[in-house]
Amino acid sequence: MSPLNQGGIQMDYKQKVTAALVAALDGQLTAEDVRAKLERPKTSNKGDIAFPTFTLAKLLHQAPQQIAQNLADKLDTTDFEKVEVVGPYLNFFFDKAGYSADTLKTVLTAGADYGQNQDGNNGNVPIDMSSPNIAKPMSMGHLRSTVIGNSIANILTKNGYHPIKDNHLGDWGTQFGKLITAYKLWGNEADVKKDPINKLVEYYVRFHKEDVDKPELDDIAREWFRKLEAGDPEAHKLWEWFREVSLQEFNDVYKELGVKFDTYNGEAFYNDKLAEVVQLLKDKHLLVESQGAQVVDLSKYDLNPALILKSDGASLYITRDIATALYRDRTYSPVKNLYVVGSEQTYYFKQLKAVLEEMGVKSAPNLQHVPFGLITVDGKKLSTRSGRIILLAKVLEESVKLAQEEIAEKNPTLANKDEVAKQVGVGAIVFGDLKNERTNNIDFVLADQLKFEGETGPYVQYAHARAESILRKAAHVDVTADANQLTDPLAWDTIKALADFPQIVKMACDELEPSVIAKYAIRLAKTFNKYYAHAKILTDDAELSARLALVKAVSTVLKEALRLLGVQAPDEM
RNA sequence: GUCGCAAUAGCUCAGCUGGAUAGAGCAACGGUCUUCUAAACCGUAGGUCGAGGGUUCGAAUCUCUCUUGCGACACCA
Numbered sequence: 001m002s003p004l005n006q007g008g009i010q011m012d013y014k015q016k017v018t019a020a021l022v023a024a025l026d027g028q029l030t031a032e033d034v035r036a037k038l039e040r041p042k043t044s045n046k047g048d049i050a051f052p053t054f055t056l057a058k059l060l061h062q063a064p065q066q067i068a069q070n071l072a073d074k075l076d077t078t079d080f081e082k083v084e085v086v087g088p089y090l091n092f093f094f095d096k097a098g099y100s101a102d103t104l105k106t107v108l109t110a111g112a113d114y115g116q117n118q119d120g121n122n123g124n125v126p127i128d129m130s131s132p133n134i135a136k137p138m139s140m141g142h143l144r145s146t147v148i149g150n151s152i153a154n155i156l157t158k159n160g161y162h163p164i165k166d167n168h169l170g171d172w173g174t175q176f177g178k179l180i181t182a183y184k185l186w187g188n189e190a191d192v193k194k195d196p197i198n199k200l201v202e203y204y205v206r207f208h209k210e211d212v213d214k215p216e217l218d219d220i221a222r223e224w225f226r227k228l229e230a231g232d233p234e235a236h237k238l239w240e241w242f243r244e245v246s247l248q249e250f251n252d253v254y255k256e257l258g259v260k261f262d263t264y265n266g267e268a269f270y271n272d273k274l275a276e277v278v279q280l281l282k283d284k285h286l287l288v289e290s291q292g293a294q295v296v297d298l299s300k301y302d303l304n305p306a307l308i309l310k311s312d313g314a315s316l317y318i319t320r321d322i323a324t325a326l327y328r329d330r331t332y333s334p335v336k337n338l339y340v341v342g343s344e345q346t347y348y349f350k351q352l353k354a355v356l357e358e359m360g361v362k363s364a365p366n367l368q369h370v371p372f373g374l375i376t377v378d379g380k381k382l383s384t385r386s387g388r389i390i391l392l393a394k395v396l397e398e399s400v401k402l403a404q405e406e407i408a409e410k411n412p413t414l415a416n417k418d419e420v421a422k423q424v425g426v427g428a429i430v431f432g433d434l435k436n437e438r439t440n441n442i443d444f445v446l447a448d449q450l451k452f453e454g455e456t457g458p459y460v461q462y463a464h465a466r467a468e469s470i471l472r473k474a475a476h477v478d479v480t481a482d483a484n485q486l487t488d489p490l491a492w493d494t495i496k497a498l499a500d501f502p503q504i505v506k507m508a509c510d511e512l513e514p515s516v517i518a519k520y521a522i523r524l525a526k527t528f529n530k531y532y533a534h535a536k537i538l539t540d541d542a543e544l545s546a547r548l549a550l551v552k553a554v555s556t557v558l559k560e561a562l563r564l565l566g567v568q569a570p571d572e573m
Numbered sequence: 574g575u576c577g578c579a580a581u582a583g584c585u586c587a588g589c590u591g592g593a594u595a596g597a598g599c600a601a602c603g604g605u606c607u608u609c610u611a612a613a614c615c616g617u618a619g620g621u622c623g624a625g626g627g628u629u630c631g632a633a634u635c636u637c638u639c640u641u642g643c644g645a646c647a648c649c650a
Contacts, residue, residue: 437586
């Protein structure tokens with residue numbers, strides 16, 4: 001682990017600034033104090049790092065402007081291009097040639113590994129994600145859990161953790177009694193085989209329509225679920241079949257999104273592990289009877305009691321989740337245990353964590369709910385039963401179609417059009433989902449999703465494709481990692497953005513926020529596009545190889561940033 | 574009702590641990606393709622940062638109250 005790989009070239013310069021200031025201050029502030037005050041100026045004409053002197057005013061009994069001037073006079077500036085005093089600020093300008101050479105060398109040497117760190121120490125991090133329900137279509141809500149979870153897994157790996165992506169399928173519960181009942185009444189094998197999920201959900205919806213007038217349907221459904229739990233061959237066979245055909249359809253979507261899972265331990269997987277959970281709770285004297293049900297009191301945590309067993313003795317969601325957490329604790333000894341689940345379940349996860357802590361589960365403190373905002377249509381919640389639903393497959397299809405049209409118009413001679421259209425269309429949807437803070441709610445408007453201009457996935461992909469295009473044209477020029485001194489002021493913002501990447505990777509991991517990466521990708525693409533528009537890169541002069549090194553570095557980091565988001569980066573589009 | 578989250582330009586959102594004239598993208602208007610892909614670039618216009626107090630040299634950022642919206646509040650997941 002070299003310091004370069006750890007914090008990047010940017011950290012080296014922060015250290016230089018800090019050292020220079022500490023020396024000039026005659027030890028009146030510690031290095032940590034100085035470091036904490038450093039900030040990034042808003043515009044590059046104010047330098048690359050700034051030090052405000054307001055806080056020193058009291059300490060030194062001087063006006064901030066005076067302090068800044070005095071410091072500047074005493075400062076050893078050999079490491080910098082210049083240091084300017086602007087009012088109460090000390091603005092440091094880096095030595096562009098040296099900084100760019102260091103940055104480009106670091107990126108080109110590391111390649112896709114640039115920004116990799118070992119902070120996670122290879123610790124296991126199970127991630128509960130995606131989790132669609134069997135026999136129900138995947139909606140935009142599942143998209144969020146899937147792509148956020150997937151990106152977080154990539155980010156964790158980049159930070160040295162070992163994520164385990166677990167698709168916690170909703171493959172058990174009373175709804176299967178209803179589904180079997182409905183299928184036996186109105187369904188047939190041929191129809192389901194033709195269009196599995198749509199047919200199954202049609203039966204399910206019809207069941208809920210008809211049971212309003214025919215409550216006896218619910219009795220039949222309960223009986224079928226009882227049979228299923230008892231291992232009845234017919235019930236089990238149907239359940240297995242529904243699960244199988246549903247998974248096949250889900251896998252089509254996962255394939256399109258490029259998401260792979262490590263395990264598919266759905267709710268059914270934990271069925272035979274519930275008795276132990278109840279026994280453990282009893283042994284620890286945590287179960288209390290309340291209104292006929294078994295609950296765990298959580299007043300100590302200032303939370304409502306957690307209902308573990310219904311009054312009829314049946315298990316609940318939390319019972320299965322405790323079993324899940326216990327299983328993960330024993331199997332993985334997680335250093336983090338993540339649940340990428342909608343923010344409407346925040347309170348529930350507080351309860352789950354509290355119960356696990358009461359039980360003394362070792363990894364309980366590491367449990368972390370990673371919430372994301374609700375998707376609504378016209379401000380209303382989605383629900384399968386009411387038919388208020390946005391089909392994920394449809395949205396992806398629309399987006400790919402639009403990408404095809406776009407290619408037909410803008411790059412009709414492109415070789416692998418269909419492949420690229422998929423990468424761009426799907427990339428737009430995925431990037432769009434990850435671009436903003438994950439806890440923001442989204443009121444779904446299809447037209448808003450299908451945007452390829454401005455701050456979008458295709459914008460970043462396009463910047464990458466342009467960079468690759470230049471590199472193809474310059475294939476004969478030797479781009480080495482060494483001695484790439486670039487003094488072009490237009491390239492400067494791009495160089496600095498490149499140097500930021502390792503910090504961005506850490507921040508995204510600390511906050512479990514893919515949007516940190518997405519925003520960075522936009523920023524880098526934007527500075528590069530600006531540079532591209534104003535500078536002629538393929539001019540045969542002394543700095544040609546240095547410019548190409550910059551282009552190569554940009555392409556590498558853009559591709560890597562997109563990869564962390566789970567978005568493809570085509571070389572041409 | 575209680576608890577949680579949010580409120581920034583017409584729309585969608587940034588704004589890092591409080592710091593130098595509040596930023597971007599869409600939409601609107603006006604420019605830039607004989608030269609590395611115009612899915613791009615440049616410019617114009619657009620804001621009492623929901624309201625009011627407090628802390629501070631300094632508040633969109635911290636704190637309190639209020640308003641509005643969304644969510645959660647035991648036998649669903």
